[in-house]
Amino acid sequence: xxxxxxxxxxxxxxxxxxxxxxxxxxxxxxxxxxxxxxxxxxxxxxxxxxxxxxxxxxxxxxxxxxxxxxxxxxxxxxxxxxxxxxxxxxxxxxxxxxxxxxxxxxxxxxxxxxxxxxxxxxxxxxxxxxxxxxxxxxxxxxxxxxxxxxxxxxxxxxxxxxxxxxxxxxxxxxxxxxxxxxxxxxxxxxxxxxxxxxxxxxxxxxxxxxxxxxxxxxxxxxxxxxxxxxxxxxxxxxxxxxxxxxxxxxxxxxxxxx
Amino acid sequence: xxxxxxxxxxxxxxxxxxxxxxxxxxxxxxxxxxxxxxxxxxxxxxxxxxxxxxxxxxxxxxxxxxxxxxxxxxxxxxxxxxxxxxxxxxxxxxxxxxxxxxxxxxxxxxxxxxxxxxxxxxxxxxxxxxxxxxxxxxxxxxxxxxxxxxxxxxxxxxxxxxxxxxxxxxxxxxxxxxxxxxxxxxxxxxxxxxxxxxxxxxxxxxxxxxxxxxxxxxxxxxxxxxxxxxxxxxxxxxxxxxxxxxxxxxxxxxxxxxxxx
Ligand SMILES: Nc1ncnc2c1ncn2[C@@H]1O[C@H](COP(=O)(O)OP(=O)(O)OP(=O)(O)O)[C@@H](O)[C@H]1O
Ligand SMILES: [Mg+2]
Numbered sequence: 001x002x003x004x005x006x007x008x009x010x011x012x013x014x015x016x017x018x019x020x021x022x023x024x025x026x027x028x029x030x031x032x033x034x035x036x037x038x039x040x041x042x043x044x045x046x047x048x049x050x051x052x053x054x055x056x057x058x059x060x061x062x063x064x065x066x067x068x069x070x071x072x073x074x075x076x077x078x079x080x081x082x083x084x085x086x087x088x089x090x091x092x093x094x095x096x097x098x099x100x101x102x103x104x105x106x107x108x109x110x111x112x113x114x115x116x117x118x119x120x121x122x123x124x125x126x127x128x129x130x131x132x133x134x135x136x137x138x139x140x141x142x143x144x145x146x147x148x149x150x151x152x153x154x155x156x157x158x159x160x161x162x163x164x165x166x167x168x169x170x171x172x173x174x175x176x177x178x179x180x181x182x183x184x185x186x187x188x189x190x191x192x193x194x195x196x197x198x199x200x201x202x203x204x205x206x207x208x209x210x211x212x213x214x215x216x217x218x219x220x221x222x223x224x225x226x227x228x229x230x231x232x233x234x235x236x237x238x239x240x241x242x243x244x245x246x247x248x249x250x251x252x253x254x255x256x257x258x
Numbered sequence: 259x260x261x262x263x264x265x266x267x268x269x270x271x272x273x274x275x276x277x278x279x280x281x282x283x284x285x286x287x288x289x290x291x292x293x294x295x296x297x298x299x300x301x302x303x304x305x306x307x308x309x310x311x312x313x314x315x316x317x318x319x320x321x322x323x324x325x326x327x328x329x330x331x332x333x334x335x336x337x338x339x340x341x342x343x344x345x346x347x348x349x350x351x352x353x354x355x356x357x358x359x360x361x362x363x364x365x366x367x368x369x370x371x372x373x374x375x376x377x378x379x380x381x382x383x384x385x386x387x388x389x390x391x392x393x394x395x396x397x398x399x400x401x402x403x404x405x406x407x408x409x410x411x412x413x414x415x416x417x418x419x420x421x422x423x424x425x426x427x428x429x430x431x432x433x434x435x436x437x438x439x440x441x442x443x444x445x446x447x448x449x450x451x452x453x454x455x456x457x458x459x460x461x462x463x464x465x466x467x468x469x470x471x472x473x474x475x476x477x478x479x480x481x482x483x484x485x486x487x488x489x490x491x492x493x494x495x496x497x498x499x500x501x502x503x504x505x506x507x508x509x510x511x512x513x514x515x516x517x518x519x
Binding site for chain 1: 298386387394395397398
């Protein structure tokens, strides 16, 4: 770990697909060594938001600063370098299906040439154990795993190289409640012990309160509320209240997604 | 009047879109090729690609080449006998196979097999976020996925075509001697006397170019596919069609370059 100071700062981030405005002027700050939980309805643009920060989707407008570097204006090499400091768990796992599970987990380590194949294999087994998978799972191919297991392998791959910044897209979706709690603990561990900065998207309020320092709610492409994650369940904001308590009546009406 | 304007507008849009597509493809190609010579190198990926493209295509290429040589001997002997020019069968077979049919038929077969599988594999990786995942793991997808395949195509195709040449000529030889009752010695001498290094080399250069075209179209279509299974299916079709058309077009251009003086 370097002593760098990764802080994520977003200003006026906007993105449309065709004439559909997905992000509409997002302002958000994530302080170094803290975790931000992002909640919001399905299709509200949460995944698009972190893909923009990662540089996988080019936003139409706005500023993204990581570590004080203006990502969108930075030269290609620097963007690549920055991206390699970020670990990402994709919503669908995105495991490489032509490789075995342990090669997936060790992929970042091997790519950075920080260790030999046999060392990488040992470290992969260690990380797999952290997400509750036996070392023997390492020899299977991703297609042989259940959905929840794939998610955990994706998580293991994201944290294996101990990146300074971590993005989790629904880390506990598809896991049983106990495993969900274990994964939450692991995420808290990464943030607290390794000092990583994290953004986590989740639909699970218990998990949001467990892993987040702060929380933000996304609705119609805007941040409608931001505050302490511990205040999520009684925030005083009508929209957040309706969302966190899962009520049908309230300011948020179900509408057909365009 | 408006119909005419509409047509001009449509034509303009079409030309612009075509230019954009060509430009994108050219940039993709330059970027992919430039990654071949810049480290880091992915030996494992290259080995896998060589096996996929070269080794597993051997049976198909061998069979098609042999049959092509056989048909060629049969057809040319019936045609040439009308001019009492039977003795030209050997030279006709060896020239056609090494200059033209070996490279083109082998490449078309490989385009169908390998172009499709490359497009499907990379396309699936695209729509399941695996390509995005690569770039978050300190790996440049162009370098990891595209460059090794381009290099493998560049190397594997000439080797395949060399084998196709030998088998094609052999197929012709077998038909000529067994079925058409040519004298073994004379046929062999005619074959060897007539063939020149240029004939074979030009065929191998063609093969190398075709190899890059096949893998390039597979990678390009896969890399830019979107929209789930259907998108991947489309990418696969486009890759094979585009590669086949480009092979025949470049075949003409290269032949013009080599032989039209
Ligand atoms: N590549 C794309 N092209 C076109 N539209 C897209 C693309 N990616 C996302 N969208 C649209 O952007 C909107 C937000 O998508 P996003 O994946 O960010 O939702 P989400 O908040 O992550 O939802 P969920 O909780 O269901 O994962 C959706 O309406 C989706 O249709
Ligand atoms: Mg999502």
